[in-house]
Amino acid sequence: MIETVVTDNSLIARLIHHLELIYHETPLDITFEQLAQELMVLMRLEPEEDSAPPPHYNPWSQEDVILITYGDSFIPTEGVKEKPLEVLKHFLDEHCEGIINSVHILPFFPFSSDDGFAVIDFSSVNEGLGDWSHIYDIAQRYRLMGDLVINHCSSRSLWFQNFIKGEGPGHDYFFTASPEDDLKDVVRPRTSELLKEVETERGLQHVWCTFSHDQVDLDFTNPEVLKQFVSIIRQYLDMGVRIFRLDAVAFLWKKIGTSCINLEETHLIVRLLRLLIENAEREAVIITETNIPNRENLSYFGNANEAHCVYNFSLPPLLVNTLVTGNCHYLKMWMMSMPPAQNGTTYFNFIASHDGIGLRPVEGLLSDEETDSLIKTMQEFGGRVSWRALDSGEVRPYEINIALYDALQGTTKGPDDFGFQRFVCAHAIMLALEGIPGIYVHSMVGTHNDYDRMENSGHSRAINRHQWHYDEIEAELGSETSSHNRVFKALKKLLKIRQKQPAFHPNATQFTLHLGEAIFGFWRQSRDRTQSIFCITNVSDEAQPLQLSDINLIVTDSWVDLISGESLPEGDAMLTLEPYKTLWISNQVR
Known part of the structure; x- marks a missing residue:
């Protein structure tokens, strides 16, 4: 390896400092300088150059709006030989030009479950969606947001198969524990057992599964795992990704005897990744997906040296609650408590996504009675509830699964005739708030609850993951009597107005x-x-x-x-x- 002279302000010096903080309790068979050099080689960076933008630089404006979509939210018309990613680009080019400049394509990799978030191969595009050329084509015209599913991978991945065999890449990539360990404080978003028994060449192992037994947690105490993800980041940059969504990052680092969420090492890894990404691409940003209580979520800004953006997870439940109760008290109290984001950071605002309406982010913001009333109202409007387990064995509501258009069809008094006005009103509030807005594709076209998809999949979240045949959505958007056309026109009007107003800059x-x-x-x-x-x-x-x-x-x-x-x-x-x-x-x- 080439010897490098380390100066105090060099990139390599900064990387070494980060690595020392992350791995100070972890025995390594490599020096911090050697590891820093390897990371720079993987990212194709020069050790003496620090080309990161100046502190508090932000590469966004009031013109930025992110459309959130699956790669197959629109599927080809029967008989048309196109891939869903090609159809998605048709929708963007034909309907969103001039109003949407960024797109978040949810995990587009081969997967085994969780609609893409149990990744089998991080380096490939799911053949059912298309290939890297289709991703690259979209990225040439729209700022592309991609998922870095960094906490776990599929139990069907090559890495995990190598873990079972005890050889090859992956054989030591997964976090294991003993059922006898002190795990009582571990925080989780699911009700399944935390540890999964696996027979391996080394005997019985208990692998850590924060989310499901098909999603096995990676072990970042092994720097080889960090190196793999730095290599993956470099590939995504080459393919046009400019916004990195760090999925479930709050659970990244584990320590037996702790909550295993939001640990200091997790924050340090986010800082390290930001340093690498900014040096590789000045305009690239990180968004942390941390569906946790509001105060903990805000901690991922760091001192403008961690996430560029954090999800405003408290906004969806608070805004829906406001509109179904007719009372903005809780929303207003939350707004007053939110610190302005300093330059170099901002909020990512959304009110609907591929997941449900999270309830953890309103812990301490809504009373139990208010939360129970919201849940009851959403269930009356066709919604479902997903649960999480407490260490006591109790279960608590984790999220409400419902399409936003149906969630706003009425109030706590029941359905009424103001559903359309209420839905547009929700977006008018969201689009005006400090931060960058994200609009879920099914909100953009006013999609309703998909009960068939939910029943066929067996998962409550599928209620809000409809697939449109492209000829069907084209017909709806072309019909003056269609509710989908009415919604699309109303949101398009608001977006056109928003992008011209400097007072709507994300940091105004x-x-x-x-x-x-x-x-x-x-x-x-x-x-x-x-x-x-x-x-x-x-x-x-x-x-x-x-x-x-x-x-x-x-x-x-x-x-x-x-x-x-x-x-x-x-x-x-x-x-x-x-x-x-x-x-x-x-x-x-x-």
């Missing part, structure tokens, strides 16, 4: 307004302070009065609602907000 100033419990409001101001937008929403099913003096509009400016295009009356006028109406009141029209 945000303050919460106090307008009562039926009106939710907040103020955004552009970073150059030239544009203000007051975002005001009636979250109830009854008309609400709004006194303009309550939002303190500057009288020397002319104010316009960006959504309707209507000018606001001068002076201390009284407006009436119809149910679920949103105003984006701005002093500049763009």
Whole structure:
């Protein structure tokens, strides 16, 4: 290996420092300098160069919107010989041009379960979806977000088969424990047994399975595992991935006798990966997927040296709860508690995804009674509940599984005629918040609960993972009487307005307004302070009065609602907000 002179500010010096912190309790048969050199070779980096962007640099703007989709959310029309990834690109090019500039394609690798998150081979594209050329084509036109399923892999992977045989890559990649170990504090999102018995060439082993027995946890105390994932990251960068979603990263590092979640070594590995990724590609970012209580989730920002973005997991349950109760109290209290993200970081906002509406992120935010009422309402609207196990043997609700359009079909009083308005209102709030918005493809087209897919799969999450034949969705979006067309047009209008407003930059100033419990409001101001937008929403099913003096509009400016295009009356006028109406009141029209 080539000897390298280490200077205090060199990239290799910084890598060595990270590695010393991560592995200080782990005996290694390699020096930290040698390991740092190997990581740089894998990422094709020069040891003396540190080409990371300056501190607090952010490569995003108000034009950024991420569409969240499976590679086969749209499947070819019968008789058409195309791969689903080709069909997805048709949808993006034909329907999303000018409104969507980024796309999160959920795991597109060969898999054995969990709709892609039990990865068999991290280096290949699932043949049923397409190949790397299709991924690369999409990445040339849209900023591509890909999953780094870093905590575990499939029990059918070559790595795990080598673990059983005791030879080859993977033979020492998996975390094992004993049933006699102190595991009582381990935090998990599932009810299955934590340890899985496996007969190997070395005898009976108990492998660690945070999620399912088909998803076996990797052992990052072995630096060979780290090296494998750095190599995988380099390949994904070459194929066009620019946003890395670190799936289930909170569970990455294990220590017997601890909770095995959010451990310091996990945070240190995120910092190390950010350093490597930023040096390899200035515009690439990391998003941590940590579906955990809000305070713990925010810790993944570090000091602007860990995740560039964290999922705003508390937003979906709080916003849905607000709209079905007609009361924004809990949403407002949460908003006031959220620190502004410093430059170099921002929030990833979403209100629907391929998973359910998580309930752990509202622990300590919603009362038990409020959570129980939300669950009951969602079940009445056709939703299902997924559970997690406590160390006491009890089970607690982990998430609600339901399509967002159906979740917002009514209130705690039952279904009503405001479902469409409520659904659009939810997105108008989300799109105006500090951060980068992500829109689930089935929200974009107003897809309903898919009970057949859920029953056929045996998994509750499948209720919100419908597959559209492309000719069917084309027909719906082309029909003036279709609810899917109506939803798509409404969201498209909001997106077009949003991308022109500097006050909607992901790091623009945000303050919460106090307008009562039926009106939710907040103020955004552009970073150059030239544009203000007051975002005001009636979250109830009854008309609400709004006194303009309550939002303190500057009288020397002319104010316009960006959504309707209507000018606001001068002076201390009284407006009436119809149910679920949103105003984006701005002093500049763009």
